[in-house]
Every structure is written in C-alpha cells, then in structure tokens.
Amino acid sequence: MIEIRPAWAWLPDGLHSGVSVFIDENGRIASVEKTDAPPHQDLEDVALFPGFVNAHSHAFQWGLRGLVQNEESEGNFFSWRDRMFDLANTLNPEEIYRLSLSAFKAMRASGYTAVGEFHYVHHQPDGTPYNRPTELAEAVIEAARKTGLRICLLHTAYLRPSGVDDRLSPGQSRFIDPSAEVFLARHQMLLDTIERMGDDRVTAGVAPHSIRTVPLEAISLLMKQTKGPFHLHINEQPREISESLKEYGMRPLEVVSRAGALTSRTTLVHMTHAEEQEIQKAAQSGATICFCPTTESDLGDGIGPSKMALEHGINCSIGSDSQVQMNPFEEMRLLEQNERLKLQKRLVLPADINRTLSHRLLDVGTTGGALSLDLSAGAIKPGNWADFMEINLSDLDLLGADPACIPDIVVFSVSPRAVRGTWVGGQRNEAPPLFAGAIKDR
Numbered sequence: 001m002i003e004i005r006p007a008w009a010w011l012p013d014g015l016h017s018g019v020s021v022f023i024d025e026n027g028r029i030a031s032v033e034k035t036d037a038p039p040h041q042d043l044e045d046v047a048l049f050p051g052f053v054n055a056h057s058h059a060f061q062w063g064l065r066g067l068v069q070n071e072e073s074e075g076n077f078f079s080w081r082d083r084m085f086d087l088a089n090t091l092n093p094e095e096i097y098r099l100s101l102s103a104f105k106a107m108r109a110s111g112y113t114a115v116g117e118f119h120y121v122h123h124q125p126d127g128t129p130y131n132r133p134t135e136l137a138e139a140v141i142e143a144a145r146k147t148g149l150r151i152c153l154l155h156t157a158y159l160r161p162s163g164v165d166d167r168l169s170p171g172q173s174r175f176i177d178p179s180a181e182v183f184l185a186r187h188q189m190l191l192d193t194i195e196r197m198g199d200d201r202v203t204a205g206v207a208p209h210s211i212r213t214v215p216l217e218a219i220s221l222l223m224k225q226t227k228g229p230f231h232l233h234i235n236e237q238p239r240e241i242s243e244s245l246k247e248y249g250m251r252p253l254e255v256v257s258r259a260g261a262l263t264s265r266t267t268l269v270h271m272t273h274a275e276e277q278e279i280q281k282a283a284q285s286g287a288t289i290c291f292c293p294t295t296e297s298d299l300g301d302g303i304g305p306s307k308m309a310l311e312h313g314i315n316c317s318i319g320s321d322s323q324v325q326m327n328p329f330e331e332m333r334l335l336e337q338n339e340r341l342k343l344q345k346r347l348v349l350p351a352d353i354n355r356t357l358s359h360r361l362l363d364v365g366t367t368g369g370a371l372s373l374d375l376s377a378g379a380i381k382p383g384n385w386a387d388f389m390e391i392n393l394s395d396l397d398l399l400g401a402d403p404a405c406i407p408d409i410v411v412f413s414v415s416p417r418a419v420r421g422t423w424v425g426g427q428r429n430e431a432p433p434l435f436a437g438a439i440k441d442r
C-alpha cells in the first residue's frame with residue numbers, strides 16, 4: 001500500500017486539503033481519507049488531479065505535424081486527408097511504433113493518463129495483410145505500454161473508400177478489409193493477443209470508421225457481434241451529410257440509429273454539424289460525444305455543439321485526434337471558449353452552484369473520457385485506477401494563486417508546463433529523486 005498526501009486533491013466534490021490517497025498493490029485507489037498530517041514534503045506544492053482521458057487519438061498522425069500547414073492552393077479537410085493518406089502509405093511497423101511512442105510520450109507529459117486509440121492502419125501498403133494481421137495494432141499497444149499510458153485500442157473497421165465515391169486513394173488500401181467478417185476475425189485475434197499480454201492497462205473496443213467507409217448493414221453486424229466501447233466519426237463535414245442523404249436518404253445519425261448502433265456503448269466523435277434533434281436523439285440513447293476542438297479548428301471542420309450536448313445531459317469527452325496540439329487543457333477549455341466566440345457571450349456552458357463551469361469542464365476531460373472508454377478512471381475515488389496528474393503550484397501560471405481559484409486557473413489558464421508528473425495504475429511516470437521519500441508503506 002502506498003500513501004500520497006498532496007497539498008490539495010481534486011475529488012469528485014471539489015478541491016480539498018488534508019487528504020491522503022492510499023493505493024493498493026494492484027494500482028487501484030484503496031481509500032481516500034481525511035488527515036491532519038501535513039502534506040508529504042515533496043508534495044507541498046502539488047495539487048493532485050485525476051489524469052486526463054484522451055478519448056480520440058490517431059497516434060501515427062504525430063508524423064503529420066509540420067507537414068500540413070502549406071498547400072499549393074487553398075486547403076480543406078479533403079486535401080489534408082490526402083496528405084494523411086500519403087503519410088500512412090510510407091509507414092512500416094517500426095515507424096508506426098516510433099511515431100506512436102512520440103505521441104504517447106507527449107500525451108503523458110501533458111497530463112493524459114489514458115488514450116482511446118482509433119487505429120485503422122492495418123495492412124501492408126498494397127493492402128496485403130501482414131503475416132500476423134494484428135502486427136500494427138500491436139506496435140501501437142507496445143508503444144503505449146512503453147510509456148506506461150493506459151490504452152483502449154479502438155480497433156477500426158474500414159470497408160470501402162467512401163459510400164458515393166468509390167475511387168481508392170493511394171494509402172487507403174492499408175485500412176480496408178474486404179468484409180465485416182474478415183474484420184471480426186482479426187478483432188478476435190486482437191482480443192486473444194491482449195488477453196495473453198495480461199496487462200490491465202490494455203483494453204479494446206470497436207470503431208466503424210464512419211458511415212462513409214462502413215455500410216449500414218456492416219455497422220449493424222459489428223454492434224451485434226462485439227462488446228465494449230463502440231466509437232465512430234460522425235457529422236464532421238457537411239459533405240458527409242450530403243453523401244449520406246444521397247446514399248441512404250437520411251442524415252448520418254439516422255443511419256447509425258437504423259443500424260441499431262446508437263446505444264450507451266456508442267461514442268459519436270465530432271458531431272460538428274449535428275442538428276438539435278440529433279443531439280436530442282443521441283441523449284435519449286445514452287450515447288456519448290467526443291469533441292476534438294484543436295483538430296476541428298485545424299481542419300476547418302467548424303465548432304461542435306458542446307453547449308447543446310451538455311444542456312441535453314450528454315456525457316462528453318475530449319480527444320487529441322490529429323495531434324496538432326498535445327494540450328488537454330486547451331481541448332477542454334475550447335468547448336467553452338469556442339461557444340463564447342460564436343455567441344459573443346461569456347459563461348455559456350451549463351453550470352450551477354454544485355458544479356461550476358470549471359468542474360463541468362474537468363469532468364469532460366476526465367470522467368467523460370473514462371465513461372466513453374469504459375475505464376474505472378477519471379476521478380480520485382476508491383476502486384478507480386490510481387491515474388493522476390500532479391499540478392505544480394509553483395508553475396508561473398499559478399504563482400500567488402488563492403487556493404480557491406486553483407480549479408478555475410487550471411481549467412482556463414495553465415498549459416501542460418504545469419504538469420509535474422503523472423501516475424498510471426499507481427506508477428509514477430518517472431521517479432524523481434526528491435519524490436522517492438514522499439511515498440511510504442502504510
């Protein structure tokens with residue numbers, strides 16, 4: 001049993017001092033207790049928060065940084081996508097591992113302690129499966145294990161180039177399986193491999209890439225034949241909606257609903273161009289929404305309906321998606337800030353006396369992602385994994401802060417520079433010499 005006694009701890013009901021967090025030998029929180037003892041010497045300047053949960057990531061897109069901000073002509077989502085296909089086409093398993101490792105290191109250093117990795121590069125460049133068909137998924141998982149990040153591998157099904165435009169782009173062959181059955185066979189292999197790993201930081205879910213690339217019947221089959229988190233990109237671009245109307249005569253969310261895939265297992269990634277009735281329908285189903293505002297702004301997608309989603313009581317989460325920024329604080333606060341720009345008002349997302357705006361946003365960054373990925377994480381409470389982020393109260397952004405203001409400053413002002421360290425399953429990311437004396441056997 002180890003004890004951590006920080007100066008401050010963010011618990012489900014707010015910020016507290018005089019708290020001891022006990023971690024059991026399995027890496028879970030055994031108890032959270034009141035104490036009169038002073039903080040551990042090395043934690044006098046630390047506020048302990050739950051680690052952020054990154055509910056939507058494509059790790060290999062770390063390699064796109066710096067390559068997609070110049071085009072010969074005006075760019076858009078689809079010209080960006082061509083560059084992404086070009087990159088995907090060049091990667092071998094070692095490079096997938098290397099890029100994933102960089103992305104995951106940066107994630108952990110910025111305060112994320114878990115990732116939902118939406119993984120869709122499966123095959124060799126000509127579309128031939130590897131001898132071990134799960135080789136690339138395993139490379140991504142190994143990179144996460146190397147950094148100690150908790151990972152839910154969202155094994156992605158991609159069955160056609162696009163619904164109404166079936167031209168195959170270079171690079172896409174690596175993503176595409178000939179049928180849902182072939183995908184499901186590989187999914188079983190992946191589940192077996194993960195079971196053999198015996199690492200409780202590694203879990204899996206299923207992700208039909210989008211309604212563009214997976215037909216309705218296949219989405220339906222995947223929902224029926226699998227368990228666990230079920231993620232898909234949806235309503236990201238107006239073109240997706242017009243293609244859906246052309247192919248099915250209905251909007252994308254209706255396609256998912258007809259497939260029987262709008263459930264409490266489902267996370268709808270983006271929903272940028274959703275209408276209010278779609279938000280209402282999602283709310284009734286218990287589905288969750290993941291917003292990725294730094295990527296959505298980089299791609300020119302638009303501003304997602306975070307206000308509407310939270311007003312309808314939908315569980316929301318954040319994702320670093322294309323990795324254009326590795327900054328969970330920014331993903332979280334942009335849900336409010338973008339609405340302010342749009343509405344020319346302040347304090348826009350729903351909040352009340354019991355849950356302030358900052359509290360709501362911290363929940364989106366932590367418990368929201370944990371629910372989406374079906375993880376016992378996201379809050380400092382008994383039974384959950386001991387996944388934490390240490391906020392350095394000596395960081396420049398927090399200098400002279402009144403303790404009562406710490407949550408608001410963390411949500412609206414700090415950068416990842418304030419993250420002094422993270423814990424996953426009771427393991428700190430590094431063992432700084434000063435910290436060694438701060439934990440002790442009970």
Ligand SMILES: [Zn+2]
Binds near residue numbers: 056058118233269322
């Ligand atoms: Zn994505």
